[in-house]
Amino acid sequence: MTGKELLDKIGEANPELVEAAGQKSVGNRRKKWVAMAACFCVVAAGIGITSSLLSREEFNTNGIPIPAMSTEGLDNPMASMITLVVYQDRVYTWAESYIINVNNDGTIQPYDGIDGEKFAQIESLRGEYIGKARGNISEYSNRQEYEKDLASTLGGAEIYTVQGYSPLFRLCACWETLGDNGDTEKNIMFLENLNGIFLETGKDLLEDRLKIPGRWTKVEYQTDLGGGVKDGEYQTLEGVSSQQIDEFISDVCRSPFIDVKEEGWESSIDFFEECETLAYIRFTLEDGTRIGFQMIEGGYLWYYGLDEYPIKVDSELFSTILQAFS
Amino acid sequence: MEDEKIVALYQARQEAAIVCTAEKYGGRLRSLSLHIVEDRETAEECENDTYWEAWSRIPPHDPKGYLYAFLARITRHISLNCCRDRSRLKRQAFILELTGEMEQCIPDGEDTQAQAEARELGEILDDFLRQLPEEKRNVFLRRYWYLDSIPQIAQQFWMTPGAVRTMLSRIRKELRERLQKEAYVL
Numbered sequence: 001m002t003g004k005e006l007l008d009k010i011g012e013a014n015p016e017l018v019e020a021a022g023q024k025s026v027g028n029r030r031k032k033w034v035a036m037a038a039c040f041c042v043v044a045a046g047i048g049i050t051s052s053l054l055s056r057e058e059f060n061t062n063g064i065p066i067p068a069m070s071t072e073g074l075d076n077p078m079a080s081m082i083t084l085v086v087y088q089d090r091v092y093t094w095a096e097s098y099i100i101n102v103n104n105d106g107t108i109q110p111y112d113g114i115d116g117e118k119f120a121q122i123e124s125l126r127g128e129y130i131g132k133a134r135g136n137i138s139e140y141s142n143r144q145e146y147e148k149d150l151a152s153t154l155g156g157a158e159i160y161t162v163q164g165y166s167p168l169f170r171l172c173a174c175w176e177t178l179g180d181n182g183d184t185e186k187n188i189m190f191l192e193n194l195n196g197i198f199l200e201t202g203k204d205l206l207e208d209r210l211k212i213p214g215r216w217t218k219v220e221y222q223t224d225l226g227g228g229v230k231d232g233e234y235q236t237l238e239g240v241s242s243q244q245i246d247e248f249i250s251d252v253c254r255s256p257f258i259d260v261k262e263e264g265w266e267s268s269i270d271f272f273e274e275c276e277t278l279a280y281i282r283f284t285l286e287d288g289t290r291i292g293f294q295m296i297e298g299g300y301l302w303y304y305g306l307d308e309y310p311i312k313v314d315s316e317l318f319s320t321i322l323q324a325f326s
Numbered sequence: 327m328e329d330e331k332i333v334a335l336y337q338a339r340q341e342a343a344i345v346c347t348a349e350k351y352g353g354r355l356r357s358l359s360l361h362i363v364e365d366r367e368t369a370e371e372c373e374n375d376t377y378w379e380a381w382s383r384i385p386p387h388d389p390k391g392y393l394y395a396f397l398a399r400i401t402r403h404i405s406l407n408c409c410r411d412r413s414r415l416k417r418q419a420f421i422l423e424l425t426g427e428m429e430q431c432i433p434d435g436e437d438t439q440a441q442a443e444a445r446e447l448g449e450i451l452d453d454f455l456r457q458l459p460e461e462k463r464n465v466f467l468r469r470y471w472y473l474d475s476i477p478q479i480a481q482q483f484w485m486t487p488g489a490v491r492t493m494l495s496r497i498r499k500e501l502r503e504r505l506q507k508e509a510y511v512l
Binding site for chain 1: 392394395398399402403406421424425426427428429430431432447448451452455456460463464467468470471472485489
């Protein structure tokens with residue numbers, strides 16, 4: 001037996017496990033559920049051109065232009081894990097998922113800290129019904145397919161606005177999957193428009209879009225500090241006062257977005273290659289929604305979906321909080 | 327069309343089987359191959375080769391209920407061999423890196439004497455994967471089934487590349503110990 005033969009043999013691994021690793025792309029830190037029947041690896045092609053124009057109605061139009069998604073992604077293997085919905089020429093990509101399993105005897109099996117009550121709270125945020133996602137997008141879909149309203153990888157999901165958030169920024173997709181044993185998996189997925197927009201300071205994201213200041217109720221973290229990988233749940237943050245958290249959020253809101261390319265890296269992948277200290281901070285808001293960021297030594301705060309554009313936070317509290325994690 | 331009907335077409339030697347397979351799974355298979363070979367033309371070639379390989383294997387195989395998994399295995403195998411055989415794809419170094427990592431899972435020959443009791447390798451691997459925590463299992467399969475790079479996995483799982491390497495190294499060590507324990511014939 002050689003390494004070559006073992007690598008070939010892994011190709012015969014149980015299909016269920018392979019499918020799960022391929023479709024869900026899950027980590028304990030950030031759940032990337034894309035488990036819809038018609039949802040698979042895709043890239044976005046040539047859409048969202050008008051996003052920035054439409055976004056001007058409500059958000060800041062100064063700062064770093066975040067490009068609309070384009071066919072350039074086709075040559076980038078990293079672009080192959082995008083879950084998206086197109087609505088009124090804007091491309092909304094996966095941001096957060098809330099999932100519970102309703103067993104066939106009616107009991108509810110929580111997932112990742114979301115029980116029946118918390119799920120119902122998130123569900124109550126559903127606003128205006130927009131329509132049913134088409135599920136017409138695959139990696140090889142042509143431009144015409146992308147231009148259809150509610151073009152999506154999420155076949156059959158019901159799309160709604162989200163109460164309390166701008167529909168120019170956030171939508172939600174809801175669906176249920178019936179299991180063979182009579183269980184029902186209920187899903188709510190938030191999708192966000194973070195391309196074809198401008199971002200100047202943290203305020204454009206944390207305050208104007210995510211509405212974090214004054215609304216957070218809990219802060220948790222996970223960390224790789226110490227070199228090990230910790231499996232399991234987020235830990236509650238201790239040793240940092242509520243006032244310090246508020247001040248930290250204010251500092252972030254004042255801090256600028258940067259482009260990693262202008263900081264000397266070719267892409268965020270190169271940046272991550274060099275970074276060995278990384279933590280994950282998650283805010284729970286009063287409406288039950290959860291928002292996670294990566295914190296990287298040196299003052300970088302990263303939001304999922306803005307891979308090339310972290311916020312560079314110049315605040316002593318950044319280090320204070322990182323130290324509290326360790 | 328349902329998988330069972332497509333498989334029935336293969337069994338009846340109807341070429342429509344290939345058309346129906348391409349319509350239903352062509353995009354996914356091409357996407358899978360593209361991820362491995364990183365060349366669109368080669369990916370299309372691998373997709374086509376997959377259909378003909380399926381044509382020659384069904385029958386005797388009867389993959390009702392797992393047609394996509396059956397096809398995906400073939401696509402992965404063909405794509406992997408393309409990377410090994412075609413230097414222009416510039417994937418040989420990456421495949422060699424993965425092969426080297428797999429070598430680390432293989433116990434020394436002298437530790438595996440109980441050859442008569444050895445179980446089937448596939449069975450041991452499946453058991454091993456099932457017993458891994460979900461995140462570890464997914465990271466392992468992303469690396470060695472889907473052939474993702476370390477930075478790709480790091481971004482997907484919100485980990486540092488260093489943490490991914492540490493995790494993979496531990497899993498390989500566990501696999502090596504498992505193979506040793508099972509006295510697998512090497």
